[in-house]
Amino acid sequence: MCGIFGAVTRKGDVTPAILAGLALLEYRGYDSAGVAVFTERGVEKRRRVGKLEVLREALHREGFGGPALIGVGHTRWATHGGVTEENAHPHSDSSGDLVLVHNGIIENYLDLKRELAAKGHIFRSATDSEVLAHAIEEQLARMEAPAKESGTKTAGDETALERAVRATMREARGTYAIVVLHRRFPDRILVARQDSPVVIGIGPDVHGNPASFVASDVPALLAHTRKVYYLRDGEVATLTADRVTVRRLDGELVPFAPLEIRWDAAAADRRGYPHYMLKEIEEQPDAVAQTSFDRLDDDRGDVRFEDFALGDERLRAIRRVQIVACGTSLHAGLVGKFYLEHLAGLPTECDYASEFRYRSPIPSGDVLAVGISQSGETMDTLKALGEARTRGASVLGICNVRGSSIPRMSDAVLYTHAGPEIGVASTKAFTCQLVALYLLAVRLGRARGHLSQEQGREAIRALRVLRPRLDPLFSDDARENVHRIAKRFAGARDFLFLGRGINYPIALEGALKLKEISYIHAEGYPAGEMKHGPIAMIDATLPVVVIATQGRDREKTLNQLEQVKARGGQVILVANPGDPEAERLADEVIEVPATTDELAPIVNVIPLQRLAYEIAVMRGLSPDSPRNLAKSVTVE
Numbered sequence: 001m002c003g004i005f006g007a008v009t010r011k012g013d014v015t016p017a018i019l020a021g022l023a024l025l026e027y028r029g030y031d032s033a034g035v036a037v038f039t040e041r042g043v044e045k046r047r048r049v050g051k052l053e054v055l056r057e058a059l060h061r062e063g064f065g066g067p068a069l070i071g072v073g074h075t076r077w078a079t080h081g082g083v084t085e086e087n088a089h090p091h092s093d094s095s096g097d098l099v100l101v102h103n104g105i106i107e108n109y110l111d112l113k114r115e116l117a118a119k120g121h122i123f124r125s126a127t128d129s130e131v132l133a134h135a136i137e138e139q140l141a142r143m144e145a146p147a148k149e150s151g152t153k154t155a156g157d158e159t160a161l162e163r164a165v166r167a168t169m170r171e172a173r174g175t176y177a178i179v180v181l182h183r184r185f186p187d188r189i190l191v192a193r194q195d196s197p198v199v200i201g202i203g204p205d206v207h208g209n210p211a212s213f214v215a216s217d218v219p220a221l222l223a224h225t226r227k228v229y230y231l232r233d234g235e236v237a238t239l240t241a242d243r244v245t246v247r248r249l250d251g252e253l254v255p256f257a258p259l260e261i262r263w264d265a266a267a268a269d270r271r272g273y274p275h276y277m278l279k280e281i282e283e284q285p286d287a288v289a290q291t292s293f294d295r296l297d298d299d300r301g302d303v304r305f306e307d308f309a310l311g312d313e314r315l316r317a318i319r320r321v322q323i324v325a326c327g328t329s330l331h332a333g334l335v336g337k338f339y340l341e342h343l344a345g346l347p348t349e350c351d352y353a354s355e356f357r358y359r360s361p362i363p364s365g366d367v368l369a370v371g372i373s374q375s376g377e378t379m380d381t382l383k384a385l386g387e388a389r390t391r392g393a394s395v396l397g398i399c400n401v402r403g404s405s406i407p408r409m410s411d412a413v414l415y416t417h418a419g420p421e422i423g424v425a426s427t428k429a430f431t432c433q434l435v436a437l438y439l440l441a442v443r444l445g446r447a448r449g450h451l452s453q454e455q456g457r458e459a460i461r462a463l464r465v466l467r468p469r470l471d472p473l474f475s476d477d478a479r480e481n482v483h484r485i486a487k488r489f490a491g492a493r494d495f496l497f498l499g500r501g502i503n504y505p506i507a508l509e510g511a512l513k514l515k516e517i518s519y520i521h522a523e524g525y526p527a528g529e530m531k532h533g534p535i536a537m538i539d540a541t542l543p544v545v546v547i548a549t550q551g552r553d554r555e556k557t558l559n560q561l562e563q564v565k566a567r568g569g570q571v572i573l574v575a576n577p578g579d580p581e582a583e584r585l586a587d588e589v590i591e592v593p594a595t596t597d598e599l600a601p602i603v604n605v606i607p608l609q610r611l612a613y614e615i616a617v618m619r620g621l622s623p624d625s626p627r628n629l630a631k632s633v634t635v636e
């Protein structure tokens, strides 16, 4: 939702590092940005509405009054309070000595604000975050009242500031990753977490200087260090240049066990593509292979998952699967329902995570709750999985980001190896989610005896040959064809996407991609439902994308297509090469390679992602950072 980057060192200037870190986190939120540092002049703060670039230019014009050994920055995605400079982070307390940045939502902020206002605190913003700055100030005054603290202490020592932060966060209700700095304690950064991601980078930095860092996400740390610690819920860390100490909210020391990050920061780079989204679309053949190949056991017609906590016995005891997810990940779940029912013989439900919690799901110990999430941080999905667990289900997370919150709360994890996905519109993560669900269904099917060895082998063979089958989608002809179709329809006001059966979720996904990055109103519909309402919208101005590749549902889908044609609709048909009906029925054809019914969604979605991308670019929009959206949605 918001991006946080902070640093403390004993040499140099942290401001450039903060700006560079924020640039890598801008995908998390980008309606305003701010930085606060301590220089010889004292606490200096700059905030600007707009993208990070606006802040960068402001700092270029009117920089800080010298180098800073400590500082913190933030990119915001507004929740409480409009997009204004006053509401941008960092926020300060009444004295201006304390600065704080926050990601998340403080649910009881109005109560806290009322109490603080009664004590004379004056608030300058409409945010829940500023309330925390004042609440810590109040606690600090209380802690220091008996014996005035002198300020700085030996690095790593407890100060009144740690105690004040812990006392405040014990009273705060909601979700947060906060970073706190105080002018009288200038050697330390305090970090606290509840349900919002935050990672600590442990020095020395790559130049050998003592330094510590904090960020919302690992890629922002990799230019400085590969040694990280994922702060856990209910923990508060003190970072000095030489040392990191972690305590629980009650003050108890936590054994500190950092991890070594092995993946490369360059993997998160755009590699020459004009946009991350295009790069990520093009990376899909590799991503699909990375997610599947090492896991395929061709001989046994089965799948092996690394470090998978659910053995055959547990898998055999499952009677039902409950998928929860949001957005694109939900569409993957809808395809997964077909996989699990067909390949594993398991009744499967798939719910919007945000709805699941509020519909009294039936408690049961033999349910496998599967949470699908690229980021692993989506609050609705996290909460829905928590609810499923409370009701007795085992929890399996399908995630792309290692060590994120969903994997950490799950009984078992299946990682999609898509690599970092930076574009806000999910593309390669989606196709990898489909692969992961397919593998899961085969594993369950084999463990439960629903699939014979031969059937398992067949399913695996189909996946093994998928990668080269994807090649035609990335040929110059295919790219040009989609580009031409995009040009023809870029001015449309609405779009309709139709699909049946396993391709219905692909119609939903095609529509979601288009609306989120091109702002064209688009609807995905089951082809058979069209005659029950949306048919009324069809006229010569409405482009209708129909997914009708080979398979069980093709004929029926073509019947619905005839109905669109009869009413003058403009048909863009997604079909396999050589389809005899394509010429007759379609205004435009997008050819996709043939594969099995189950794997067709992975193939069919790729040109729809490209179509959305091309249209967004033609409309002069930035596909990587569509308005109002954030890459990971860590609020309910």
Ligand code: M6R
Pocket (backbone or CB within 6 Å): 326, 327, 328, 329, 372, 373, 374, 375, 376, 377, 378, 381, 424, 425, 426, 427, 516, 629, 631, 632, 633
């Ligand atoms: O990180 P997650 O997969 O949990 O995110 C879920 C949705 O927020 C996400 O898929 C969203 O719909 C994307 N913008 C889709 O492109």
